[in-house]
Amino acid sequence: MAESDTEVVTREEVMFFDTDCGGVVHNLAYLRMIETCRTRLAAKLGMELREMSETQIFPVLTRTEVDYRRPAKLGDWIVIRGWLGEASTARFWCEFEMRREADNELLVTAKQSLALVKMPEGKPLRLNFRGLKS
Numbered sequence: 001m002a003e004s005d006t007e008v009v010t011r012e013e014v015m016f017f018d019t020d021c022g023g024v025v026h027n028l029a030y031l032r033m034i035e036t037c038r039t040r041l042a043a044k045l046g047m048e049l050r051e052m053s054e055t056q057i058f059p060v061l062t063r064t065e066v067d068y069r070r071p072a073k074l075g076d077w078i079v080i081r082g083w084l085g086e087a088s089t090a091r092f093w094c095e096f097e098m099r100r101e102a103d104n105e106l107l108v109t110a111k112q113s114l115a116l117v118k119m120p121e122g123k124p125l126r127l128n129f130r131g132l133k134s
Contacts, residue, residue, distance in 0.1 A: 004083070005044070006041075006044075006045065006083055006084035007041070007081065007082065007083040007084070008037060008040045008041040008044055008081075008082050008083075009037075009079060009080065009081050009082075010033070010036055010037045010040055010079075010080045010082075011077060011078070011079050011080070011101070012033045012036070012077070012078050012080065013075070013076070013077050013078075014029070014072050014073065014074055014075060014076045014077075014078065015074075016074060017029075018032075018074075019073070019074050023073050023074040024071045024072070024073055025071060025072040025073065025076075027066070027068065030066070030068070030072075030098065030107075030108050030110075031064070031066070033078060033080050033098065034080065034082070034096050034098075034110055034112070036080075037080040037081075037082040037096060038082055038094050038096075038112065040082075041082045041083070041084070041094060042059055045084065047059060056118060056119045056120070057116055057117070057118050057119075057125060058116070058117055058119060059114040059115070059116055059117075060114060060115050060116075060117045061112060061113070061114055062091065062113045062114060062115055063112065063113040064110065064111075064112050064113075065110060065111045065112075066108060066109075066110045067108065067109045067110070068107075068108055069106055069107055069108060069109065070100075070105055070106065070107045071107070072098075072100060072107050076100050076101070076102065077100070077101040077102070078098050078099065078100060078101065078107065079098070079099050079100075079101050080096060080097070080098050081096065081097045081098075081099075082094055082095065082096045083095055083096075085111065087127060088127070089126050089127060090115060090124060090126070090127070091113055091114060091115045091127075092113070092114055092115075092127060093111055093112065093113050093114075094111070094112045094114065095109075095110070095111050095112075096108070096109065096110040096111070096112075097109055098110075
């Protein structure tokens with residue numbers, strides 16, 4: 001699957017620590033995988049980790065919505081597609097689909113709202129990075 005300027009695709013193997021005693025992925029593991037995808041998407045949009053550390057400007061998560069549709073299991077490979085959704089001057093949404101690689105089964109859909117914040121003041125900033133209009 002080809003990526004656009006406002007989209008990224010990551011791939012994760014379900015490890016033992018991602019599962020419960022029945023070998024089914026637990027909800028926190030899905031969020032960890034989404035976090036990895038979102039971090040790579042942020043870098044693509046101009047928010048590199050080092051630069052954020054230097055400028056002290058960070059995307060802060062304000063809301064997460066998740067729909068768990070089908071379970072992933074130990075040993076599955078999951079393809080996570082994340083893209084930039086809506087954006088305003090104050091916040092933006094990232095959206096995600098998680099599919100089992102073997103059969104392309106849709107496992108999870110998620111949406112996250114974020115705002116840019118200058119730390120340590122905690123001051124919200126206008127959006128002005130690549131892919132978002134301010």
